[in-house]
Amino acid sequence: MTTTPPMALSVTGATKHYDSGFTLEDVTFDLPAGYIMGLIGPNGAGKSTLIKLILNMIRRDAGQIQVLGLDAIADEEAVKEQLGVVFDTSYFVDTWSVDKVERVMRGMYRTWRHEAFDGHLRRFGLDRGKKVKELSRGMQMKLMLAVALSHDARLLILDEPTSGLDVLARDELMDILAATIEDGERSILFSTHITADLERAADFITYITRGELYFTGPKDEFEDSFRIVKAGLDLLDRLPAKACVGVHHYSTGFDALVRSENLPIFPADQIVVEPASIDDIIRLTNVGQSSLGEV
Amino acid sequence: MRAVLVSFRLDMARITVSSASGFVPFLLPLLFAVIFGLAGRTSGAADFATGGVVGSVFGVGTILPISAFSYEWLEQHGRMNGIIPADRTHQVIGRYLTLPVFAAIIIAETTLALAILHLTAHGNLNGLAQALTTSVLGSTWSFMVFELVLFPLFYRWNDMRKALLCVAAFFVGVAVLVTVTLYLVPEDAFNAFGDAVAQAMANPAVGIPAGLGVLVVMTAVSLPVSIVCRRRKEF
Numbered sequence: 029m030t031t032t033p034p035m036a037l038s039v040t041g042a043t044k045h046y047d048s049g050f051t052l053e054d055v056t057f058d059l060p061a062g063y064i065m066g067l068i069g070p071n072g073a074g075k076s077t078l079i080k081l082i083l084n085m086i087r088r089d090a091g092q093i094q095v096l097g098l099d100a101i102a103d104e105e106a107v108k109e110q111l112g113v114v115f116d117t118s119y120f121v122d123t124w125s126v127d128k129v130e131r132v133m134r135g136m137y138r139t140w141r142h143e144a145f146d147g148h149l150r151r152f153g154l155d156r157g158k159k160v161k162e163l164s165r166g167m168q169m170k171l172m173l174a175v176a177l178s179h180d181a182r183l184l185i186l187d188e189p190t191s192g193l194d195v196l197a198r199d200e201l202m203d204i205l206a207a208t209i210e211d212g213e214r215s216i217l218f219s220t221h222i223t224a225d226l227e228r229a230a231d232f233i234t235y236i237t238r239g240e241l242y243f244t245g246p247k248d249e250f251e252d253s254f255r256i257v258k259a260g261l262d263l264l265d266r267l268p269a270k271a272c273v274g275v276h277h278y279s280t281g282f283d284a285l286v287r288s289e290n291l292p293i294f295p296a297d298q299i300v301v302e303p304a305s306i307d308d309i310i311r312l313t314n315v316g317q318s319s320l321g322e323v
Numbered sequence: 324m325r326a327v328l329v330s331f332r333l334d335m336a337r338i339t340v341s342s343a344s345g346f347v348p349f350l351l352p353l354l355f356a357v358i359f360g361l362a363g364r365t366s367g368a369a370d371f372a373t374g375g376v377v378g379s380v381f382g383v384g385t386i387l388p389i390s391a392f393s394y395e396w397l398e399q400h401g402r403m404n405g406i407i408p409a410d411r412t413h414q415v416i417g418r419y420l421t422l423p424v425f426a427a428i429i430i431a432e433t434t435l436a437l438a439i440l441h442l443t444a445h446g447n448l449n450g451l452a453q454a455l456t457t458s459v460l461g462s463t464w465s466f467m468v469f470e471l472v473l474f475p476l477f478y479r480w481n482d483m484r485k486a487l488l489c490v491a492a493f494f495v496g497v498a499v500l501v502t503v504t505l506y507l508v509p510e511d512a513f514n515a516f517g518d519a520v521a522q523a524m525a526n527p528a529v530g531i532p533a534g535l536g537v538l539v540v541m542t543a544v545s546l547p548v549s550i551v552c553r554r555r556k557e558f
Contacts, residue, residue, distance in 0.1 A: 105408050105409060128336070
């Protein structure tokens with residue numbers, strides 16, 4: 029007999045229409061408890077919209093969202109007690125000191141642990157006397173993370189936390205996240221367009237592009253599903269129309285993103301096949317798309 | 324209930340901003356009391372001085388609860404509303420809870436400021452009780468009415484300019500209503516009615532229950548409108 033693992037987050041048919049014309053359409057995915065999921069996609073794909081829907085910051089037009097088995101809207105208070113959130117920039121009042129941040133936040137959560145917060149401040153090198161506006165972007169992110177980790181949040185939602193961080197700070201964050209889920213009780217949804225972070229830490233990938241879900245599942249399965257095929261231009265004209273997911277032309281040849289099951293279509297002696305990285309998949313599934321800013 | 328208190332505490336933290344500078348606005352009316360007291364001692368304009376002190380307390384007390392909105396309208400900080408364990412209804416009720424707190428502060432501070440004024444101007448507290456009776460109830464009641472009108476407007480518009488335009492439109496509407504009334508009702512009768520109301524409201528036995536009654540009715544309108552506006556909002 030098999031048992032279904034408990035879900036930290038379950039999004040079913042989430043849809044949001046904006047007056048601007050952008051639509052997040054019918055997004056469905058599950059994040060099992062105890063894992064890290066990378067939420068990826070180019071700028072403007074709908075990642076932040078999806079996170080705002082999960083946090084009930086914007087109204088959804090259709091769908092259901094369950095967080096830790098609770099309805100994200102009907103049980104909002106109980107859900108938020110168990111959520112830790114980190115955005116790309118600080119959400120605290122700039123003139124609050126780090127100490128005031130704790131005084132404000134400890135009253136919000138029943139499970140606030142002063143010792144844990146104190147430990148995170150020491151670990152991150154955060155000075156209680158400093159004001160939020162005096163902290164660098166990386167330190168502001170660490171302050172949000174310290175808050176998120178100090179009230180036993182069972183689901184961490186991080187929206188582009190590594191944007192603007194140097195490689196050392198990003199590396200440190202990844203270590204912290206990996207340690208956070210070690211006990212199997214906590215889960216992390218991590219939105220980013222810096223996919224190198226995910227190569228190391230993510231167990232699952234949810235890939236959104238142009239407001240639609242493109243893939244959701246284990247990261248290895250995501251990478252194994254695609255291959256990069258390199259060949260001369262003469263071959264391109266002889267390929268069936270839907271053999272390639274995306275093609276990037278050069279003067280002497282092309283790179284094509286190909287579903288692994290379609291590889292036999294290609295003449296093995298005329299091509300070079302390479303593994304596809306997450307960046308390759310995003311790049312070649314969005315050929316011709318420009319970065320127009322996050323929606 | 325806990326979620327309402329969470330929202331209330333967050334709003335108070337927004338209003339007081341930081342532990343030290345948060346108290347500065349409350350000190351200003353006391354400073355004005357000394358200045359007006361000294362001015363009143365030399366000119367004998369006690370009424371002007373009392374009005375100035377009460378007005379400064381009213382001004383500070385009125386602006387501070389509104390500052391919770393302006394912090395919330397800051398793009399980055401507004402997202403905190405989507406993080407705290409409280410839904411939109413809790414957040415609105417929490418903000419309305421700041422009103423009785425500031426009403427109590429206005430009463431306490433007006434009392435203190437008028438005491439300082441009397442001591443500075445006259446060297447004693449004679450007449451303080453009379454000054455308090457005629458000013459505290461009215462200013463506290465006005466504060467509550469003003470905020471109960473303002474809050475739904477600020478929940479409706481995420482833009483201080485639009486909200487203030489609505490406030491201005493509200494006062495213009497009141498002015499038009501008064502003008503039309505003056506046109507239709509003889510001035511003597513109007514003044515007599517106004518004096519009678521002011522006299523009755525200054526009597527705590529009448530003013531307190533009447534004022535509370537008006538506030539209950541206004542809250543019964545203002546709060547649901549604010550909740551409806553807030554529930555439609557996206558952060």
